[in-house]
Amino acid sequence: MTRASVIVDKDFVLSDLDRRVFGQFAEHMGRCIYGGIYEPGHPTADEDGFRQDVIELVKELGCTIVRYPGGNMLSGYNWEDGIGPKDKRPRRLELSRFVTETNQMGTDEFIKWCRKTGIEPMLATNVASRDLNGAWGHVEYCNIRGGTTMSDRRRANGFEEPHNVKFWCVGNEPDGRWQIAQKTAREYGRIVAEAAKIIKWIDKDIVVAASASSNRNMSHYGDWERVVLENAFDYIDFLAPHTYFKNNPDTMEFFANIDLMDAYIKETVAMCDAVAAQKRSPKRIMLSFDEWNIAARWKYEDKFAKKGEWPEVLPLIEDVYTVEDALLIGGAMQTLINNGDRVKAACFAQLINVIAPIMTQDNGPAWRQTIFWPLSLASRYGRGRIMRQTVSSEYTTTKAAADIPYLVSTVLHQEEEGQTVVFALNRNLHEPMDLTVALKGLGATRILATHEIANADLKATNTRDNPDNIRPGTITDVALEGETLSARLKPASWNVIVVN
Incomplete structure (x- = not known):
């Protein structure tokens, strides 16, 4: 048996939770758009070609904001190709994956899909292979009511009211040698500053995200952030790091990715604040972690179409996820x-x-992967204030991140509803965890709900033929006495406890 404890107090709060952290990314890559979001002729497709079975799962997932359209394809993308009559839209070579982009889904369709799903759109605009007029026109098209060439073009395309997109990303991973028009930090810093300036002149309520280093292992990590921020600090609101967790056959080394992500966040925040200090500025740059996941398990050469073939749709990195x-x-x-x-x-x-987290079959069903459940449950209960914690946990040693605690804990409190939620990951693979959480001053009197993701087979999956193999269960051993919550968590389990 391993033991862990958490203490929180009503008067010690880290921050309000911004629900934009429960966002997702949809790129013109593989079958994410074509065959995922958009599949005219599917039995559930609506009049716009959107799969209704997918929309229902996206709603259940609790997604709050979606970044679109890329991703690596953004560096060669002309947003104008994806508007207007579909039979007149150009077919383009898409060089990030060596496929043909048909442009049958574009900005207007994406906005329409977001409205149908109740999701906020986050648009990315190309400043790699294009000049600033591309971003200028993109924002004008989306956010100006009318009376200008681009806004009237939107109205002529059937969208009388502006799209009012308030979150914009300028470029994507511009430091990567895999990008069209790769940039140095100074080159990108200058262009993102000018793009952000123009974007905010068009709509002062927009927030702008600039790209951080493509990942923490880039040789210029740190220098890139400093130079970009020195040039663009006054114009941007967010810096956008990316991370794809390294696969490791050793489960504890794999779980150490959580601690590496925490270090990455804190390092990036420190870089932002160093530039703020250099400028003697009270402004604080926030983070938009707009790509994160486990690294794809496909071979590098299988992530692209064969040169010279240029298929319209190429299924890519359709990984099956485990417990x-x-x-x-x-x-x-x-x-x-x-x-x-x-x-x-x-x-x-x-x-x-x-x-x-969501998989589909062409002209067939859609289903939830195992990773659907923690994302969905986090969004369902993730509201209110983030409580500061005093955590005590036993540790284990890893090569990737030295000592890591078995317990990963999070406590949120909604003042208006008097509801408190505890998220708890037990990383001990062999022993249950006796967890106590002191909820001082939060007024908890009863347990409302519990959820548990655990399975003796850590490699168990959900598939098309067995889509409900892994579903959340309930915690059988949990109690609330006074202000103390106690629970026995299974080995290798992710848990949610809701009280009020």
Whole structure:
């Protein structure tokens, strides 16, 4: 038996939780868009070609904001190709995966899909292979009511009211050698500053995210952030890091990705604040962690079409996730919340089919992967204030992140409803955990709900033929006495306890 304890107090709060952290990413890649979101002719497709079975699962997932359209394809993308009559839209070579982009779904369709699903759109605009007029026109088209060339073009396309997109990303991973028009930090810093300036002149209520280093292992990590921020600090609101967790056959080393993510967040925040100090500025740059997931398990050469073939749709990195993966994703989601004083948005990459929580079959069913459940439960209960915690837990040693605690805990409290939620990951693979949580001054009197993700087989999955193999259960041993919550958590389990 392992033991752990958490103490929270009503008067000690880290931050309000921004629900944009429960976002997702949808890129024109593989079957995320074509065959995922958009499949005219599917038995559940509506008049716009959107799969209704997918929409229902996206709603259940609790997704709050979606970043679109890329991703690596953004660096060669012309947003104008995806508007207007579909039979007149150009077919383009899409060089990030060597496929043909048909442009049958674009900005207007994405906004319409977001409205149908109750999701906030986050649009990315290309400043790699295009000049600033591309971003200028994109924002004008979306956010100006009328009376200008681009806004009247939107109205002529059947959208009388502006789309009013308030969250914009300028570029994507511009430091990567895999990008069209790769940039140095100074080149990108200058262009993102000018793009952000233009965007905010068009609509002062927009917030803008700039790209951090493509990942923590880039050789210029740190220098990139400093130079970009020195150039663009006054114009941007968010810096956007990305991470894809390293696969490791050793489960505890795999789980150490949670601690590496926490360190990455804190390092990036420190870089932002160093530039703020250099500028003697009270402004604080927030983080939009707009790509995060487990790294794809496909071979590198299988992530692209064969050169010269240029298929319209190429199924890519359709990984099948395990219970072990679900536990990691649950813990990583907690890490984003636990850093919610600075992480104000996040996008799980990606939403459908491509390393995704939702899978579909062409002209067939859609189903939930194991990782669907921690993302869904976190969004369902993730509201209110993030409580500061005093945590005591036994530790284990890993190569990736040295000593890591068995317990990963998160406590949220909604003052208006008097509801408190505890998320708890037990990373001990062999022993149950006796957990106590002191909820001082939070007024808890009863247990409302419990959820548990656990299975003796950490490699168990959900599939098309067995879509409900892994579903959340309930915690059998849980009690609330006075202000003390106690629970016995199974080995290798991700847990939710709701009280009020």
